[in-house]
Amino acid sequence: MRRFLSLFTMLMLCGALAFGQNRVVSGKIVDDKGVGVAGASIKVENSTVGTSTGSNGDFTIRVSNDNILVITSSGFESQKVAVGGQSFISATLKTTNTNLQEVVISTVLGQVRQKSSLGVATATVKAAELTQGRSTNIAQGLTAKVSGASIQQTSSGVNQDTRIVLRGLRSLTGNNQPMLILDGIPISLGYLSSINPNDIADVTILKSATSTAIYGPDGVNGAIVVTTKRGSKLKPSISLSHSTQFETISYMPKFQTRWGSGYDQDASTGQGTYTAYEQQSWGDEFDGSIRVLGEAGPGGGTMMQKYSYIPGERKRFFNTGVTNQTDVSYSTGDFYLSGQNVSIKGTMPGDELTRRTATFRSEKEYNKFKAILNLRYTQTKTDLTTANTTVY
Template sequence: MKKILHVCVVFLLLFASQVFAQNRTITGTVTAKEDGLPLPGVSIRIQGTNVGTVTGGDGKYSISVAENNILVFTYIGFVQQTITTANKTNINVVLVSDSKQLGEVVVNGALGIKRQAKEIGYSTTTVNAKDLTATNVTNLANGLTGKVAGLQINTVNNGIDPAVRITLRGARSINGNNNALIVLDGVPVPNGTLNSINPNDVENVTVLKGSSASALYGSEASNGALLITTKRGSASNKPRITYTNSFQLNKVSYFPDIQTKFGPYGGETVADGFRDPNTGFPLFTGY
């Protein structure tokens, strides 16, 4: 019996030593590539599990892993990175900034100042050129329809090129002006200009909602503003010529019934209708 117990203890010790040999602790430091400074709060997780940790204020971390685990390093504003542990015990990671997230900007102000979307304290929406021209629209107003929440575009008349009324978040006044301000390349323009802008010439349209977003444009922008940025040439791009054409056909539903037989009285007399075509003298002098 004692021999069997000794054999069991030996097997347990061997199994425990094998388990401890497979698991090990990995330490390291996470820094930013741009300035080399440590990054606190970086999420470090073993892929496929819920086991993980975060870096401290000095960018250092420590985590227990098994053989050939994969560590996933995630941090806001940086590209996610995965590293295989293999036989390593110290792994220093350098994270690269995510240019896509850093490039998320919004045009704000009459001077076209660009700021990151997370830095502003009001609601904005940007519609790019691809979304504006996705359905081959004939004017910019049609391109914005259904693209921005809270943006209402209504036609004022039924012509081929009808005027439009643009409101943001509903009407604010019963008798006052509820139209949003149109700003073209930093210059406020009348609302009628929207239909004369070629959608293919527009780079993007930024919609500023609320009076706080449009404070730089005065009381005219109290209903919000549409900032239109047109395309510009670049020295790095090759010259390119594009041509687009569109036409519209409208069928007239009916013509008004207008009389063409009689005209209005203008003070003429009967004698004025009987004159010699050569001399101009009246032929009838009975009056």
């Protein structure tokens, strides 16, 4: 009986010792700036036991004193920590200089393909490069940043039209402009000017005609693949910015200062004749007399002016253009929300543009399934004096 009691006591002590070795510890993983690393993987070495950190880098895990924890996270160097007798384990991860292999969205189904496997010439412009000049649209942000891409403003008003050609003209009579892919969805290239540049994560340019293998015949002139920002898996962030830009006429072409406006010729003298509404300078010589300027107004009234050269008068006609741009965005784990207000007063008197955009993106993964909700609202109002109507 005594032997039985001794054996039972020893078994109980061994069980208590074994139970005491397996315990729950807590801890926190931070980066080199002291910010909690969300989603970091923590595993017991040579074991299947593991967990991951929360949004603030906190975690709990059941371990024994002789265990070693292996800590890994994307963008950081892996680290090993011996448990020992610690009840709270903290670790600081160092960022790596290794860049992830670039990818592009290749289909409307959101299929991701490696850049090196596309077989076409590509160029990528990151968000920092795109917005460093406080551009109000993507076309302006891409100007002079992609080799082989010709980006031209076909008008200089507040509502600028843009013509984009990749690697020269392919057709003398047909369309030479590339297609636009926004988050995997083909849309009209005209929509490019209404996308908020601050919502862009990167823009990938596919220059070659072989992009038809990815997007079909519409990709014969190349493609502009735009990827927008998504929620950050680190701590929530709020961004607010405002910029004001001024635009003036830099210089005017050199004009002659001797002859007035006109086009017709006096048959008897061979000299030009004055025409009140003509812009060409083939009229008679300035003489300082008072003459009618322009056509009569709607009420029959006329404007009289001294017939002489006035230095700088053409340049004084134009205003100083002002562009005000305000941006706000909020980003967290599952969604991204932003808003922008752009107000432009052009150099042409009376030309104004107001554009307001709002963006909401949310995504959630369920094992092998991913659900994405992407909403965009754009309101543009323009007041242009350069319309094709008679101006008095």
